[in-house]
Amino acid sequence: MLPRVQLKMNPKKFLVRQLTEALARLGQTDTIPEVSPTRDPKFGDLSTNVSLKLTRALKRNPLEIAEQILAELDLDVDLFEQPTITKPGFINFTIRNDYYRRLIPEIITGGDAYGRGQTGNGQTANVEFVSANPTGPLTVGHGRQAVLGDAVASILEWHGYEVIREYYYNDAGRQMRILGQSVEARYFQELGQAVELPEDGYRGEYLREIARNLVSEQGEKLKAGDPIFRKAAEAVIFADIKNSLAGLGIHHQVFSNEKNYYDSGAIDRMVADLRERDLIYEKEAATWFKTTALGKDQDRVLIKSSGEPTYRLPDMAYHRDKLERNFDLIVDIFGADHQATYPDVLTALKILEYDVSPIRVLIHQFVTLVRSGQKVKMSTRKANFVTLEELTEIAGKDVVRYFFIMRGMNTHLNFDLDLAEDESEKNPVYYLQYAHARISNIIRHGESLGISFKDQYDLTLLTHPGEIQLLKQMARFTDATESALESLEPQVLATYLQDLATAFHKFYVDCRVITADQRLTQARLALIYATRIVLANGLGILGLTAPEKM
Numbered sequence: 001m002l003p004r005v006q007l008k009m010n011p012k013k014f015l016v017r018q019l020t021e022a023l024a025r026l027g028q029t030d031t032i033p034e035v036s037p038t039r040d041p042k043f044g045d046l047s048t049n050v051s052l053k054l055t056r057a058l059k060r061n062p063l064e065i066a067e068q069i070l071a072e073l074d075l076d077v078d079l080f081e082q083p084t085i086t087k088p089g090f091i092n093f094t095i096r097n098d099y100y101r102r103l104i105p106e107i108i109t110g111g112d113a114y115g116r117g118q119t120g121n122g123q124t125a126n127v128e129f130v131s132a133n134p135t136g137p138l139t140v141g142h143g144r145q146a147v148l149g150d151a152v153a154s155i156l157e158w159h160g161y162e163v164i165r166e167y168y169y170n171d172a173g174r175q176m177r178i179l180g181q182s183v184e185a186r187y188f189q190e191l192g193q194a195v196e197l198p199e200d201g202y203r204g205e206y207l208r209e210i211a212r213n214l215v216s217e218q219g220e221k222l223k224a225g226d227p228i229f230r231k232a233a234e235a236v237i238f239a240d241i242k243n244s245l246a247g248l249g250i251h252h253q254v255f256s257n258e259k260n261y262y263d264s265g266a267i268d269r270m271v272a273d274l275r276e277r278d279l280i281y282e283k284e285a286a287t288w289f290k291t292t293a294l295g296k297d298q299d300r301v302l303i304k305s306s307g308e309p310t311y312r313l314p315d316m317a318y319h320r321d322k323l324e325r326n327f328d329l330i331v332d333i334f335g336a337d338h339q340a341t342y343p344d345v346l347t348a349l350k351i352l353e354y355d356v357s358p359i360r361v362l363i364h365q366f367v368t369l370v371r372s373g374q375k376v377k378m379s380t381r382k383a384n385f386v387t388l389e390e391l392t393e394i395a396g397k398d399v400v401r402y403f404f405i406m407r408g409m410n411t412h413l414n415f416d417l418d419l420a421e422d423e424s425e426k427n428p429v430y431y432l433q434y435a436h437a438r439i440s441n442i443i444r445h446g447e448s449l450g451i452s453f454k455d456q457y458d459l460t461l462l463t464h465p466g467e468i469q470l471l472k473q474m475a476r477f478t479d480a481t482e483s484a485l486e487s488l489e490p491q492v493l494a495t496y497l498q499d500l501a502t503a504f505h506k507f508y509v510d511c512r513v514i515t516a517d518q519r520l521t522q523a524r525l526a527l528i529y530a531t532r533i534v535l536a537n538g539l540g541i542l543g544l545t546a547p548e549k550m
Contacts, residue, residue, distance in 0.1 A: 010478060010479070011045075011046065011079060011080070011093075011095050011099065012035050012046060012479060014076070014079070015033075015035045015046060015048070015093060016033055016034075016035050018073050018074060018075065019033035019035070019048060019050060019069070019073070020032075020033055021072075022069050022072035022073055023050070023069070025072055026068065026069070026072065028054060028057065028058075031050060031053055031054060031057075033048055033050040034048060034049065034050070035047070035048050035093075036048075037476075038092060043084070043086060043090070043092045044081070044083075044084065044092040044093050044094035044095075045093060045094055045095045045472070046092070046093045046095070047090050047091065047092045047093065048090070048091050049089070049090055050069065050091070051063070051065040051066040051069060051089035051090070051091065052088060052089045052090075055089070061089075062088055062089025063085060063087065063088070063089050065089065066085045066089050066090070066091050067085065069091065070083055070085065070091060075093075078096065078098070079095060079096060079099055080093055080094065080095060080096065081093075081094040081095075081096060082094075097463075097468055097471075099475075100468060100471035100472055100474075100475055101459040101460070101462055101471065102459070103471060103474055103475055103530065104457075104459060104471075104526050104527060104530045107474065107530040107533050107534060108526065108529060108530055108533065110533070111533060112533070112536065112537060112540070114477075114533055114534070114537060115158075115477050115478050115481055115534070115537055116158055116159070116160070117158060117159035117160060117478075117481060117482060117485065118159070118160050119159045119160060119161075119482075119485060120156060120159045120160035120161030120162075120328075120329075121160035122160075123160070123161050123162070123328035123329065124161065124162045124163075124164070124326075124327050124328050124329070125153075125156045125161040125162070125163045125164070125327060125328060125329040125330070125331065126163075126164045126166055126322055126325070126327040126329070126330045126331065127149055127152055127153040127156070127163060127164070127165055127166065127331045127333070128149075128166045128167070128168055128322075128330075128331070128332050128333065129145050129146060129148065129149025129150070129152075129165070129166075129167075129333040130142055130145055130146045130149065130167055130241075130245065130252075131167055131168040131169055132169065132241065133169050133170050133171070133175055133176065134169060134171060134176075134179075134233075134234045134237040134238040134241060135175050135176065135178075135179045135202060135237065136202060136204055136206065136237060137204070137206060137237070137240055137241070137244065137387040137388070137389060138240075138241055138244045138245070138387060138388040138389070139385050139386070139387060139388060140367050140369060140385070140386055140387075140388060140391055140415065141335065141366055141367050142388055143248070143367070143388040143391060143392075143400065143404060144364055144366075144367050144404045144413060145333055145334075145335060145364060146245055146248060146250050146388070147248060147250070147400070147401050147404040147405055147543070148333055148362070148364055148404065148405060148409055148490060149165070149250075149331075149333045150165070150248075150249070150250045150543055151401075151405055151490035151493075151541070151542055151543060152331060152333065152362070152488050152490065153165050153331075154540075154541050154542070154543060155481070155484050155485055155488065155490065155493070155541060156329070156331075156485070158481060158485075158541050159481070159482075159485050161328075161329065164253050164254055164327075165250075165251070165252045165253050165254070166252060166253070166254040166255075166256060167252040167254070167255045167256070168255075168256045168257075168258070168318060169255065169256075169257060169258065170257070170258035170259065170314070171234050171257060171258075171259060172258070172259045172262075173258075173308065174308060176230055176234070177230070178198055178200060178201055178202065179202055179230060179233050179234075180227070180229040180230030180233060181198045181201060181229070182197055182198060182201035182202040182203070182207050182233075183207055183210050183211055183214070183229040183230070183232065183233045184224060184225075184226075184229040185197045185198065185201065186207045186208050186210070186211035187211040187214050187215065187222060187229065188224075189211070190208070190211050190212055190215045191215065191220055206236075206237070206240070207233070209236075210232060210233050210236050210237075213232070213236070214228070214229070214232055240389070243389070244387070244388045244389045244392070247388075247389060247392045247397060248388075248392060248397055248400060248401060248543075249397060249401075249543050250543075256318065256321075258314045258318070261314055261317040261318060261321070262314075266317040266320070266321065267309070267313060267314060267317045269317075270313065270316050270317045270320065270348070271287065271302070271303075271313070273352055274289065274348060274351065274352075277351060277352075278290070278293075279291075279293060279294075279351065280302070284305060285305035286301050286303060286304055286305045287301070287302050287303035288300065288301055288302065289301075289302050289312070289344065289348065291344060291347065294347055294351070296344075296347075300312060300344050311338075311341055312341055312344050312345060312348075315341070315342070315345045316345050316348045316349065319345055319346075319349060319359065320349060320352070320354065322359075323349065323354050323355075323356070323358070323359075327358060328358060329358050329360065330358050330359045330360070331359075331360050331361075331362065331488065332359065332360070332361045332362065333362045333364065334361060334362070334363055334364070335363070335364060335366065336363055336364070336365050336366060338363070339363055342361050346359065346361075360488065362409060362488055363409070363410065364409035364410070365409070365410060365411055365412045365413065366412060366413070367404075367412075367413045367414075367415055368412070368413070368414050368415065369386055369391075369415050369417060370414045370415065370416050370417065371416075371417040371418055372418060376417065391415075394417065394420070394421065395417070395420035395421060397545075398429050398433070398544045398545055399420045399427065399429045400420075401542065401543050401544060402428065402429040402432075402494065402542065402544060403415055403416075403420060403429075405490040405491055405494050405542065406428060406491060406494045406495075407491060408489060408491045409489060409490075409491070428498060429544070430550070431498070431501055431505075432497050432498065432501050432535070432539065432544070433539075433544075433545070433546065433547050433550060434501075434550055435500075435501040435504045435505060435531075435535060436532055436535045436536060436539070436546045436547060436548075437547050437548060437549055437550040438504075438508065439504070439528045439529070439531060439532040439535075440532065440547075440548040440549065441549070442513050442514065442525075442528060443525060443528070443529060443532075445514060446513070446514055446521065446525050449514065451514070451518065451521055451522065451525065452522070453521075453522040453523070453525035453526045453529065454526075456522050457519075457522040457523045457525070457526040458519055458522070458523055459523060459526070461519060461520050461523045462523050462524070462527060464510065464511050465510075466503075466506055466507040466509075466510040466511050467507060467511060467524070467527060469503050469506070469507070470500075470503045470504055470506075470507045470527065470531060471527070472503075473499055473500045473503040474500065474530060474531060474534050476496060476499075476500075477496070477500075477534050477537070477538065480492055480493055480496035480538075481493065481538075481541070484541075490542060493538055493541060493542055494542065496538065497535065497538045497539065497542075500531070500534060500535060500538070501535070504528070504531055504535075507528075511524065513525060513528060532546075
């Protein structure tokens with residue numbers, strides 16, 4: 001039986017450190033060694049191409065350089081097999097199976113805290129996402145941003161950050177005026193009056209519902225232009241937005257209103273500060289930001305001739321406020337339609353001598369709903385789009401969350417409704433959850449037979465290739481969470497969990513857990529118990545449930 005000891009440094013990190021020190025001894029401090037999993041298991045577990053990188057600098061054959069680097073390494077013989085060199089100059093490392101076996105007590109001891117990082121300990125982060133104005137129900141496009149934002153916040157929390165989820169909106173301005181006018185028109189229509197909607201008004205069925213409620217509550221006493229039309233619409237729609245988000249397990253701690261930045265004078269201060277630096281001018285009754293003086297291809301309108309600001313100006317004041325709140329990290333999650341605007345916001349803040357390095361902007365692409373290979377356009381209940389609430393009702397919380405993050409955020413997403421409604425293992429969400437539920441069922445079966453593995457398992461019995469491959473997948477969990485932190489890309493974890501579930505399902509086919517050999521049974525129960533912990537932790541980060549039964 002292997003002792004339950006604290007594992008040494010992660011093998012990949014250990015190798016990076018060793019290679020860095022070896023290169024320093026060879027006088028090559030400018031080269032950063034990279035270590036990555038091998039593509040072919042016959043070459044081991046990890047590999048580096050650092051010898052190839054040094055070929056030009058050292059003017060030598062990369063195979064010779066690899067030999068020289070290898071001679072400088074002080075590898076832990078309890079951790080690694082003898083390294084190998086393969087053409088054209090890769091150095092390959094095989095991790096001893098005992099290392100992987102020792103993961104089991106490490107994982108079991110860690111439980112739901114296993115794999116948590118400490119990078120963000122003592123630091124704060126602000127993640128702003130969704131930020132849709134209360135003019136209508138959340139759409140599927142809003143849903144992708146909502147899930148991405150919540151998952152990014154969870155990744156940060158997993159690594160120790162204290163995270164504030166923030167929602168920024170505007171309940172004034174042209175959009176809200178048109179919303180109020182649209183509700184007003186529907187109100188008078190409900191009273192039998194021939195009133196037309198504004199030409200560019202909102203036409204969703206949800207406005208009729210709001211108007212009917214106003215008739216029920218106020219009768220016929222409301223007059224044209226009454227602010228209650230807008231206020232009632234905002235209250236109903238914002239409640240609907242919050243309910244839609246709650247249906248996906250998403251809750252914001254802070255709601256910031258654009259109007260507050262006007263009332264406080266923050267927007268006027270932004271214009272004045274830029275004007276003081278000769279970066280504001282008036283032309284054709286509009287106010288312009290002189291970005292050509294800062295190397296941009298053209299100047300930007302900040303205030304239109306109508307007196308209404310463009311998105312850039314209030315966003316400048318808003319981000320200035322976020323920087324002044326002293327977060328260590330500020331994450332903005334925008335749709336692709338914001339690609340052109342946010343650089344001007346950061347430019348303005350830099351000119352005002354703010355350090356914008358804490359700000360990270362994540363751009364996601366759009367979503368298309370597909371059924372039977374055809375694009376889905378219509379909703380029968382609310383408007384000429386499928387709402388997020390409807391999608392959640394169709395597919396369920398876990399499926400919606402996972403489908404929104406199973407592709408990289410920079411990739412356009414086709415949301416396949418047929419696959420989303422499939423409750424078999426063809427559905428990638430069920431494939432993951434079946435793995436967790438199946439493990440739980442096996443453990444329950446063992447307990448019903450009086451078989452306990454705790455403190456009584458011999459890990460040296462785990463020698464089957466399926467067992468070792470499952471262990472190797474579990475060993476990648478911390479690398480996956482760290483990669484997700486570095487990239488702030490939840491898909492990294494989604495992909496990892498699919499790989500882990502695949503390794504488990506293959507193990508399940510190849511290796512019977514409950515056998516006549518009690519010692520082997522105990523070892524395999526410990527193995528799958530650890531697997532369940534890693535699955536549950538990964539699912540939890542992504543906001544998915546880990547069912548005990550299915």
